Amino acid sequence: MLGTAPKYTIAELEKKFPPRDLPVGAMVTRFAPSPTGFMHIGNLYGALIDYKLAQQSGGVFMLRIEDTDTKREVVGAVDVVKNAMRRFGFEYNNDEKYGPYYQSQRKDIYRSVAAELLRNGRAYPCFLTADDMEKIRSEQSAAGFATGIYGEFARDRDIAPDEIIKHLDNGEVPSIRLYSTGNPNARIFCKDAVRGSIGFPENNEDLVLIKSNDGLPTYHFAHLCDDHFMRTTHVVRGEEWLPSLPLHYQLFRMMEWTPPVYIHTATLDKIDEDTGKQRKMSKRKDPECNVAFFLENGWPTDAVIEYLGNILASGYEEAKLKGVVKNFWEYEMKPKKIPMSGGLFDMKKLEWWAKEYIGAMTVPDLVRAVTDWAKEYGDDKQKMQVADLEYLTAVLAIERDNPKRVRKDFITWKQTLELVEFFWDDLFVPNREYKYNTDVLNAFLETFDIADDKDTWWNKIVEIANRFGIKNGDVAMDLRVALSGRTNTPDLYSIMQVMGKARVTQRIKATL
RNA sequence: GGUCCCAUCGUCUAGCGGUCAGGACAUCGGAUUCUCAUUCCGGUAACAUGGGUUCGAUUCCCAUUGGGACUGCCA
Known part of the structure; x- marks a missing residue:
């Protein structure tokens, strides 16, 4: 029924994947995404829990690729996952002793376990076609019954050996279904690490263990085999899995294996x-x-x-x-x-x-982060901004010398570069709306000396303000807009120091 | 329809029978010899509803309401 003879007995598998030799309390976790080419922030959240749990307990964090859905296969999808792991610093330890880590490469294991279940009557071959099941489903919903393959609706549940041979001779490939002995009127209590004990009706559905189309396991069966033989201690997954918890308990109980601790996370x-x-x-x-x-x-x-x-x-x-x-x-x-x-x-x-x-970053770290980002993701403008490291460093260092009063207007590397664009002549957008007081600007130019210290520089501005009978701030604002095109900027003195004498005088003159 | 999960300021939460219901983000004021940002100070703001249990419920129990998930040979 499985095509080939099983490669292992359960005892052999137990020996091949022995319990891990880890200190008491060490958690073994895994991030197990299906390679869809898209990594959701919720996946990252789950992976963070997995990684953190293993990291803080001195355990093991694994990356397992759940590629059992051949129909949804996407090329390059695994790279998306691995890249994210690397970028966010989640180091996984895929010890080959417990591998392989692609479910598509673990057929031998699933088939061996399935063979054992077939042998002891815990599973059976099912020759129901998609059409058969669709028909069953519509009849069930019309009659108000729960949908699914269970009890009397499970046609091949007690299929006779000669019937099986007939189907096989006919070239049909069966799926392997669980022979469920659960009683929906009885309750099974399952444990979730955060929610505590949860009661469910026992599962009576003959769920598919091995799919007929590709011989790969369903999530449920793969979870049973993999997390047992990989010796996973804690399974972190989204709360959409909560309803299948009784099934998973049933599976583990049937094998007489200890289920892992389950942690079901809420969706973001x-x-x-x-x-x-x-x-x-x-x-x-x-x-x-x-x-x-x-x-x-x-x-x-x-x-x-x-x-x-x-x-x-x-x-x-x-x-x-x-x-x-x-x-x-x-x-x-x-x-x-x-x-x-x-x-x-x-x-x-x-x-x-x-x-x-x-x-909280140091200036060199900030410069490096921004530069690295621009080189990989930036556009031409941004790549130009990071070309002159010395100038970029000076720009980003503004108002960062006092650790208690560091500016906090940088949010992302991209936005950081956008915020300081005006420092580059090619990106500077002169403000033509603003009504400049050209007399003030001229007066500033007359006494401007780039070598002035901050107090001297400021006193000159105060002097100009007094002369024209306006506020100090008004003088500063004229200069600010002339230099940056903006009404909001960091400290003006620092800006001038970074821009240098030539650029400052050139920009002011250009507005006159 | 059935099964299951969840419920404290706008948001994330602390709380595990007796608290002025605490914090953070956001927001609103005030101060900080140039704007913005920073920093500091201060303010507004919450236990979904109804029943129980109890001397006493945000906390325990049950309903209701609201939100969510599952009900596939997808995970």
């Missing part, structure tokens, strides 16, 4: 701009739910981690503010404290984390 939501209502982040409508969005727009990956980390361990923020820990990796999260109610993804708060993060 957002407010729909059109309806004003809360909803799940969607791939199509919300670019910011794509991890690639954060990379392409130059969000500091560590700030994204800090933000997500604070969501999943709400005490982190306070610990950091108090100086108890320096970053999220130093903070010990508690699995029980992972929020179970859906959270809104708050871009404003992410921005705050990003501002704080960049504000």
Whole structure:
């Protein structure tokens, strides 16, 4: 029925993948995405929990590719995942002893376990076609029954051996279904690490274990085999898996294996701009739910981690503010404290984390981060901005010398470069709307000396203001707009120092 | 329809029977010898509703309402 004889017995598999030799309390986790070519921010959130749990407990974090859906295969999809892991600093340890880590390469294992189930009557070959099932489903819903292949609706549940041979001779390939003995009137209690014990009706559906079209396992069966033999201790997954928890308990119980600890995470939501209502982040409508969005727009990956980390361990923020820990990796999260109610993804708060993060960087680190980003993702303008490292450094160093009073207007690498565009002559946009006081500008030019220290420089401005009977600020504003084209800028003195004498006089003269 | 999950300021949350219901973001004021930003100070703002249990409920139980998930040979 499985085409070939099983490669292993259960005992052989147990020996091949022995329990891990790890200290007590060490958690073994895995990030197990299906390679769709798109990584959702929710995936990253889950992976962060996995990685963090393993990291803080001295355990193992694995990356397992769930490529059992041949129909949804996307080329390059695995690279998207691996790139994200690297960018966000999630180091996985795929010890080959417990591999392979592509489910498509683990057929031997699934088939061996399935063979055992077939042998002891816990599973059976099912020759129902898609049409058959569609018919069953419509009849069930018409009659008001629950849909699915179960009990009397499971035609091949007790199929006779000669019937099987007949189908096989006919060239039909069966799927392998669970022979469920669950009683829907009885209750099974399952455990979720944050929600506690949850009662469900026992599962009576003969779910597919091995698909007929490609011989690959369904998620449920792969989860059973992989997380058992990879010796996963903690399974972190989205709450959409909660309803299949009784099935998974049933599967593990049937094999007499110990199920892992389950942690079901709430989905990240957002407010729909059109309806004003809360909803799940969607791939199509919300670019910011794509991890690639954060990379392409130059969000500091560590700030994204800090933000997500604070969501999943709400005490982190306070610990950091108090100086108890320096970053999220130093903070010990508690699995029980992972929020179970859906959270809104708050871009404003992410921005705050990003501002704080960049504000705490040294100038050389900031320059490097911005430069690296521009080289990979920037446009021609941005690449030009990072070409002269010395000038870029001077620009980004403005008002960063006093650690207690660092500017916090940089949010992303991209936005940082946009904010300082006026420092480059090619990108500078003169302000033609502003009504300049040319007398003031001329007066400034007369006494301007780039070598002046800040006090001398300021006293000259005060002197001009007095002479024209206007406020100091008005003089400064004329200069500010002439130099930057903007009414809001960092410290004027610093700007002039960075721009240099020639550029300052040239820009002022150009407005006269 | 059935099953399951969830519910404290606008947002994320602390709380685990007795608190002036705390913090952070956002927001609104005020101060900081040039705008903006920063920094500091201060303010507005929440226990969805109805029943119980209890001397006492944000907290425990049950309904209701609201939000969400699942109900595929997708994960």
